[in-house]
Amino acid sequence: MSTTINQTWFMTQRQLTAILRQPAYLVITLIQPVIWLFLFGSLFRRVVELPGFGAGSYLDYLVPGVVVMSAVSSNMWAGMGTLEEIERGTLNRFLTTPVSRAALMNANVVQQGISTGIQSVVIVLLGKIGGADYPGGVAGLLILVLASIVLGTVFGAFSNALGMLVRQRESIIGINTFLLLPLTFLSSAFMAPGLMPSWMRHVADFNPVNWALVAGRSAMSADPDWGDVLSRGGALLALAAAAVWLSTRTFRSYQKSV
Amino acid sequence: MTTSPPAVQARDLMKTYPGDVRALDGMGVTVAAGTVFGLLGPNGAGKSTTVKILTTLARPDSGTAVVAGHDALRHPDRVRRAIGVVAQRSGADPVATGRENLLLQGRLYGVRGADLNRRADELLARFDLAEAGKRQVRTYSGGMQRRLDVALGLMHRPEVLFLDEPTTGLDPEARTAMWEEIGRLAGDEGLTILLTTHYLEEADRLAERIAIVDRGRVVAEGTPDELKGELHGDAVHVELREAPDAVDGTLIRTALAEFAGVREVALDGRRLSARADDGPAAVPHVLTALEQQGVAVASVTVARPSLDDVYLRYAGRRFADADAAPEAAVPAPVPANTSGAAR
Numbered sequence: 254m255s256t257t258i259n260q261t262w263f264m265t266q267r268q269l270t271a272i273l274r275q276p277a278y279l280v281i282t283l284i285q286p287v288i289w290l291f292l293f294g295s296l297f298r299r300v301v302e303l304p305g306f307g308a309g310s311y312l313d314y315l316v317p318g319v320v321v322m323s324a325v326s327s328n329m330w331a332g333m334g335t336l337e338e339i340e341r342g343t344l345n346r347f348l349t350t351p352v353s354r355a356a357l358m359n360a361n362v363v364q365q366g367i368s369t370g371i372q373s374v375v376i377v378l379l380g381k382i383g384g385a386d387y388p389g390g391v392a393g394l395l396i397l398v399l400a401s402i403v404l405g406t407v408f409g410a411f412s413n414a415l416g417m418l419v420r421q422r423e424s425i426i427g428i429n430t431f432l433l434l435p436l437t438f439l440s441s442a443f444m445a446p447g448l449m450p451s452w453m454r455h456v457a458d459f460n461p462v463n464w465a466l467v468a469g470r471s472a473m474s475a476d477p478d479w480g481d482v483l484s485r486g487g488a489l490l491a492l493a494a495a496a497v498w499l500s501t502r503t504f505r506s507y508q509k510s511v
Numbered sequence: 512m513t514t515s516p517p518a519v520q521a522r523d524l525m526k527t528y529p530g531d532v533r534a535l536d537g538m539g540v541t542v543a544a545g546t547v548f549g550l551l552g553p554n555g556a557g558k559s560t561t562v563k564i565l566t567t568l569a570r571p572d573s574g575t576a577v578v579a580g581h582d583a584l585r586h587p588d589r590v591r592r593a594i595g596v597v598a599q600r601s602g603a604d605p606v607a608t609g610r611e612n613l614l615l616q617g618r619l620y621g622v623r624g625a626d627l628n629r630r631a632d633e634l635l636a637r638f639d640l641a642e643a644g645k646r647q648v649r650t651y652s653g654g655m656q657r658r659l660d661v662a663l664g665l666m667h668r669p670e671v672l673f674l675d676e677p678t679t680g681l682d683p684e685a686r687t688a689m690w691e692e693i694g695r696l697a698g699d700e701g702l703t704i705l706l707t708t709h710y711l712e713e714a715d716r717l718a719e720r721i722a723i724v725d726r727g728r729v730v731a732e733g734t735p736d737e738l739k740g741e742l743h744g745d746a747v748h749v750e751l752r753e754a755p756d757a758v759d760g761t762l763i764r765t766a767l768a769e770f771a772g773v774r775e776v777a778l779d780g781r782r783l784s785a786r787a788d789d790g791p792a793a794v795p796h797v798l799t800a801l802e803q804q805g806v807a808v809a810s811v812t813v814a815r816p817s818l819d820d821v822y823l824r825y826a827g828r829r830f831a832d833a834d835a836a837p838e839a840a841v842p843a844p845v846p847a848n849t850s851g852a853a854r
């Protein structure tokens with residue numbers, strides 16, 4: 254057991270170091286949210302004036318939206334890394350060592366979690382610098398960050414499964430480009446649910462991206478609805494568990510195809 | 512001679528990949544402890560598949576594999592602790608430095624603390640990577656990367672080292688350096704090496720015993736000298752100007768086989784080969800016979816037996832041709848045994 258934990262940490266460290274050494278990747282994952290904050294913030298500044306929007310400033314409303322959207326968009330690409338490790342033979346090298354197979358899988362989840370956490374905190378801080386107000390305090394922010402980490406786990410695990418299964422970059426690129434915007438806009442990321450067409454609101458109820466937003470926003474409000482937080486958070490956790498299970502299964506099927 | 516059990520023993524391995532690709536078809540191999548064994552065969556022969564099974568990466572459809580005294584199918588974890596693997600594709604992490612790659616590798620085997628650092632530095636020095644060890648692997652040349660791969664395989668002091676095509680894709684200079692390195696490894700106390708190659712020269716030079724692999728099974732096995740010795744006499748190779756049709760082919764073979772001392776006449780496209788007790792003496796007879804058949808000759812060579820001849824004898828085709836076009840019925844006119852080097 255302790256071996257698995259040690260090995261998970263070694264493998265996680267390896268992945269984190271690799272990220273730190275790819276400055277282009279780092280810059281993009283941090284600049285992109287800034288651009289979103291700025292663009293969406295300017296574009297939609299006045300929507301808060303619409304009757305029924307229910308937020309003080311649009312930036313207050315936007316920060317969780319960008320945190321969650323960034324969590325989705327960065328974790329969606331996890332499969333690319335896995336694919337590269339397969340093609341390069343790195344994964345096979347690890348598979349001929351005594352490293353626990355669980356450690357190999359866990360390291361992906363832990364690394365993605367840490368990365369998403371840092372990215373989320375940075376966006377929250379940028380929002381603060383830009384003048385956003387977080388009435389729910391640290392506890393609320395913490396739940397937002399946790400929700401985005403769990404949501405990131407869902408997309409990271411699916412992406413890894415996809416990478417191992419189809420072994421084609423084009424498929425990952427295609428699916429990601431196809432999914433990101435609909436998933437974001439079929440949620441309350443940028444627009445208050447009360448102002449969405451009702452069919453969209455119903456679709457959003459089934460959108461995990463929206464679960465993270467509902468949980469995060471509710472926890473961040475001055476008067477959190479803990480029922481919402483728990484139900485959406487619980488659903489996210491269950492989905493993450495299912496996604497990790499699926500990617501573990503595809504990992505086994507990869508091993509059979511070697 | 513001691514009678515320690517073999518370091519590697521595989522029997523009747525069968526492996527079919529999806530799409531009905533039969534990668535192994537009754538493959539078997541036995542490697543005595545402390546020796547260097549070579550699996551020689553063209554691309555697609557099943558060398559890597561064999562290595563993948565012996566190194567617990569893949570499972571066979573049937574058959575048995577025992578490595579370092581452990582059953583590779585039932586106790587893969589035990590086998591993993593005992594073996595070092597240098598796969599055909601470099602598995603080093605390009606973003607990490609050479610040293611970091613080694614340290615992680617050691618940690619995965621439970622090497623810790625001072626021993627870990629000492630071993631990494633020792634291997635970096637040994638493979639002439641002491642300076643390069645501080646740099647990211649993606650800046651390495653092909654030869655450096657391959658040396659690091661071997662170092663990775665040795666990090667935990669394995670009993671059995673697998674080298675899958677250790678020099679494929681290297682330039683001649685790097686290849687020679689790697690050969691020297693492998694030669695030195697072979698001298699290491701107790702280390703068993705199973706290497707695969709599609710270079711005849713490499714197998715000849717490095718391996719004490721060789722198994723020739725073709726279409727998923729071993730077609731001949733022995734020391735390089737034994738294999739060559741089974742072919743009595745010199746090889747006479749005649750390159751014809753054009754490939755004769757089937758009828759002419761039969762006529763040519765019958766005509767040549769009539770000479771005393773000429774045997775094993777084989778016609779493979781434009782290449783005619785035969786064995787002769789005295790090669791140089793047989794040449795004039797062969798040429799006369801061909802002329803009488805109205806066959807034009809492009810060139811004639813006489814050679815002492817080579818592994819290429821062994822391959823031709825057991826696999827029924829020339830090594831270079833099998834390598835260039837494993838399934839082709841008509842061999843392509845490839846001159847040297849270096850085709851298919853680029854991978």
Ligand SMILES: Nc1ncnc2c1ncn2[C@@H]1O[C@H](COP(=O)(O)OP(=O)(O)O)[C@@H](O)[C@H]1O
Nearest residue numbers: 510511528532534553554555556557558559560
């Ligand atoms: N993972 C795989 N999936 C499908 N086919 C494979 C796989 N690995 C090898 N093969 C096929 O099995 C045969 C033997 O391949 P391999 O063992 O790699 O040969 P070698 O190493 O001697 O070049 C080839 O026809 C190859 O295409």
Ligand SMILES: [Mg+2]
Nearest residue numbers: 558559599676
């Ligand atoms: Mg191979």
